[in-house]
Amino acid sequence: MPSITRRTPSPARKASADAEILAATRRLLTDGATFTELGIQHISAEAGVARSTFYAHFKDKTALLMRLVDTFVDTSFGVASSWEPEEGPDGLAATFLQVVAAYREHTAVLQAVAEVAAYDATVREFWNQVLGRFTDRAIETLRREQEAGRTPASVDVTSATRVIVIGGERAIFDHVLAGDPDEDEVFARELARIWWYGAYRRPQ
Template sequence: MPSNSAPASVGRPASAEADLFAATGRLLAGGVKFTELNAQRIATEAGVARSSFYVHFRDKVDLLIRLATQLTVPNFDTASAWRPADGVDGLTETFVNIVATFREHAAVRRALSEAAAYDDTVREYWARELDQFSEFTDRLLRIEQDAGRTPADLDVPSATEIIVLGGERAIVEHVNTRPAATDAAFAAELARIWWHGVYRRAPEH
């Protein structure tokens, strides 16, 4: 082998994980169903040996869950940074960023839904991810309620369920069915609904 080819392999093991992530993302975005993927196909797409796949991942479910953190981690960081003091404009900006992340990783979110239908590990993983959003929202609403800024008659568990589960479902549906040009308007409407319907809802008389 020519000596000048050696640098090409330097660092390859360290980059294989990123290559496998990227390859999986490309395949999913290209329309391949998660059930159609296997270690060999992903490794071939990534340009690495099949054995390299198992160096980094137990199986394709392990890969999917770790890939999904590129969606869940930034979204939780973004959502948990918002405070009611930021107002509806701040909430709108928060949703603009969350919708953008969902759109970037739409294929991975679809794969999660597909896998969750038959795989307990994926289903439990996604339930835990939603739980952390629910816990944050519940805590925030109770703080606002105790301070008198959110009406005392608001049922916090019900509001939290609607906000988290309904909001996530609405974002997924929007990203999967409408063009990116509509994202800003969607984010603004979602923010107004949450702000005026929950956080600053007028008390009943």
């Protein structure tokens, strides 16, 4: 009698299905689908996997969306956290230009996050935690600059950070959605100057 023991999928096969589901969802979003209207069956069919395979990899669509965002977060946070004040506003502008490029690459996914966060508390909290990583990094840098005497002690670090991080994130997103890619360099330079001469209070 033949064995009916189910084989556990190999790590390579599991990773492949994972990648296919993520890539399929990105394609559908890039093609104009809204995340809310995408069904599990639609995503599975696009990925070429069974519906049961989807659930073997992702608890639900919310878990899928957060996985989609992970690549963007790792890239943009790595870029943003690599800048040090010693590089000045020109270095900061170059950093922002890379962040804008990451936003452009992941625009469809970020639109999905904005869409779902409007009604899903889990996704909203997840995105707040993402911004929290950038906020914590900026606070750490600003405090270090204050302690070194390069940023005035009168700067309220927490308030200043909220303005430049949350305001800056919204500005980048808006620019990517509505702005001309040819203006990315100009936008990045102006954003850098706002941070440098505003929150960091560096003299002209």
